[in-house]
Amino acid sequence: MEVSNHIIKTHIYGKNPKDVYVVNFNIGESQESVVIEDVTLDALGSALGSKFIPQTEIKQIIDGLQSIGGVKFTEEEVLRFVKDEVMKAITAYDSSSEVSEFGYMGFPMWLDKETRAGLVVRFNAEEAMGKSDTKLWAGTTGFSLSIADGRNMLNAIEYYASQCFDCTAAHEAAVDELKTTDEVVAYDYKIGYPEKLSL
Secondary structure, three states: OOEOOOEEEOOOOOOOOOOOEEEEEEEOOEEEEEEEOOOOHHHHHHHHOOOOOOHHHHHHHHHHHHHHHOOOOOHHHHHHHHHHHHHHHHHHHHOOOOOOOEEEOOEEEOOOHHHHHHHHHHHHHHHHOOOOEEEEEEOOEEEEEEHHHHHHHHHHHHHHHHHHHHHHHHHHHHHHHOOOHHHHHHOOOOOOOOOOOEO
């Protein structure tokens, strides 16, 4: 068995030793492993699914696969794979608490688009029934507020969400236009987002 920092080639279930690879990579504090049976970047991308290899590890993993797997990827294959991994990282960052979160009375929370639309319907219905106050829930914690304040809050969240959407789309477009693997690996997709809301 040959081992590098990121790639382990192993022989299992009587298969040819070149048939099965375990790719290890780190996400924050945890280590993830993905098994591929073909030494191709397409196979690795498919096995990863929505998981992604951090930018700092992509080149090492590609180099390890080429070295241990005895294959040579074209520049086009590598660039496409690296872009796909960074696009997945951008999507994950956009939906993380780094972006999709606001503070309300000291509680971190998020209202997705469907929930925001549902609250508009609720506020309209409550107002039509003569109510002027409503309730907002963060898990099991309820907050009383006026319907007018609720609408103002939704407007602020919608505006913030729109700014975040635009920033994410701009990062995706920028990565798509990059011409080299080094540029993609160095691209900082965490910049440009608006400051989190505190309501």
